[in-house]
Amino acid sequence: MTIADLGPLNRAREQRAWYFTDWAASAFQTTVAGVLFAPYLISVAENAVGEHGRLHVLGLSIAPGSLPSYVITLSTVLSVFFYPVIGAYADRIARKPDLLAAFSWVGAAFAGLLFFMSGENWLFGSIAFIVANLAGGAAIVVSDSILPVISTESERDRVSSVGWAYGYAGGGLLLAVNFAVVSLHDSIGLDKEMAVRLSLLSAAVWWAAFMVIPWRGIKRHQPVAVEAVEGGVLTRSFGQLWATLKDLRNYPVALTFLAAYLFFNDGIQTVINSASTFGTKELGFGDGIVLGTYLLVQLVGIGGAILFARVAGRYGAKRVILVGLVGWMGIVTVALVVPDKSVLPFLALGVAIGLVLGGTQALARSYFSLFIPRGKEAEYFSLYHAMDRGTSWFGTLTFGLVYQFTDSYRPAIFALIAFFVVGGLLLLRVDTARGIREAGNTAPPVI
Numbered sequence: 001m002t003i004a005d006l007g008p009l010n011r012a013r014e015q016r017a018w019y020f021t022d023w024a025a026s027a028f029q030t031t032v033a034g035v036l037f038a039p040y041l042i043s044v045a046e047n048a049v050g051e052h053g054r055l056h057v058l059g060l061s062i063a064p065g066s067l068p069s070y071v072i073t074l075s076t077v078l079s080v081f082f083y084p085v086i087g088a089y090a091d092r093i094a095r096k097p098d099l100l101a102a103f104s105w106v107g108a109a110f111a112g113l114l115f116f117m118s119g120e121n122w123l124f125g126s127i128a129f130i131v132a133n134l135a136g137g138a139a140i141v142v143s144d145s146i147l148p149v150i151s152t153e154s155e156r157d158r159v160s161s162v163g164w165a166y167g168y169a170g171g172g173l174l175l176a177v178n179f180a181v182v183s184l185h186d187s188i189g190l191d192k193e194m195a196v197r198l199s200l201l202s203a204a205v206w207w208a209a210f211m212v213i214p215w216r217g218i219k220r221h222q223p224v225a226v227e228a229v230e231g232g233v234l235t236r237s238f239g240q241l242w243a244t245l246k247d248l249r250n251y252p253v254a255l256t257f258l259a260a261y262l263f264f265n266d267g268i269q270t271v272i273n274s275a276s277t278f279g280t281k282e283l284g285f286g287d288g289i290v291l292g293t294y295l296l297v298q299l300v301g302i303g304g305a306i307l308f309a310r311v312a313g314r315y316g317a318k319r320v321i322l323v324g325l326v327g328w329m330g331i332v333t334v335a336l337v338v339p340d341k342s343v344l345p346f347l348a349l350g351v352a353i354g355l356v357l358g359g360t361q362a363l364a365r366s367y368f369s370l371f372i373p374r375g376k377e378a379e380y381f382s383l384y385h386a387m388d389r390g391t392s393w394f395g396t397l398t399f400g401l402v403y404q405f406t407d408s409y410r411p412a413i414f415a416l417i418a419f420f421v422v423g424g425l426l427l428l429r430v431d432t433a434r435g436i437r438e439a440g441n442t443a444p445p446v447i
Helices: 007-049 064-090 096-116 122-146 156-183 192-210 212-217 233-250 252-282 287-315 317-335 343-369 377-385 393-406 409-414 417-428 432-439
Strands: 055-057 060-062
Touching: 007 055, 007 064, 007 096, 007 122, 007 156, 007 192, 007 212, 007 252, 007 287, 060 064, 064 096, 064 122, 064 252, 064 377, 064 393, 096 122, 096 192, 096 212, 122 377, 156 192, 156 287, 156 343, 192 212, 233 252, 252 287, 252 317, 252 343, 252 377, 252 393, 252 409, 252 417, 252 432, 287 317, 287 343, 317 343, 317 409, 317 417, 343 377, 393 409, 393 417
Parallel strands: none
Antiparallel strands: 055 060
């Protein structure tokens, strides 16, 4: 009597639930981190000190225009210490979906506090964003560690890319609503500040509500290859982390990819988080145009993520990621000379970003998963995301410093080309087949 293999069916069910992690969290990444937070924080800071004044924090003199970059940089520096411990703990428990939901709801709660950022209270808004960004990044660490558990190596690129496409669809849908609210605020009886604050609040509510789907739909898989470490939960987590860090030298390909990712993802994330500031403060567009362009990026990104996944199925993820990095180099070069207040070139930049954005990030996630030994998913992805969510410190710090010295966002965004060049050169050194063998994984049909 033949017994049916229900594994693919069960994986597909969990994968559909997992897709909504990106759908839910992208509301914060698009509406808040991507579009509204930076310009609004700059405006609140300028209310406190004036457009040409300086903020004084811990003895540092900060231009209001540089404040968002420094806030994101601080958040990422903190994540270097926070995420690896979270990853080590997550790999020791079966209740990853519960941990995913808990961090998401904490992040959503602090994102909701941004509604109360008004007047001159830029410090309150900065702290709320830092906590929301840290919690959101921790949730994504846990979410990404679930990807290898619910998919085989041959499914990985497709599942990762579809999840990214869900993120663009969900984030884009909410952004479309917020675009209408901010653009038509007079027609619905709101001043512009209240329209922005309500949009920030909507992202928090969206994030919290849709996270219920993966929380309920993903199974609690028992951990494997857990290090035998004595002590309480925190002690065991640090022990697991220490064992993994010592073992990393046995996986040089994974380390080389992490170094490459550190650079090229810094460039990607800094462009994403600085795009709204560049559009409003440098090119002179209103928030409506910037929101509309960001919405265009989301819509194009859906197709871009799926397209990159299909091309990767034929040519391999590494080659396609390298092509995407060449595209990013072209984008930051064009940004150096794009005309002020010229809508069509700005929209063309948005289309180009949408094409390469989701594809490079989704494939980087699935490509890296091939180099992770079983049972270490959350720990490895915690190192991965210590260089990811909210951007890493090199990119945003470079952007902020170049602006501080030149008083222009054009050279600041062009300076990021160095990150794509260095990241691409390091990625060329990654031996995919060797990395898969070292991790003990099965090679997909095309590498």
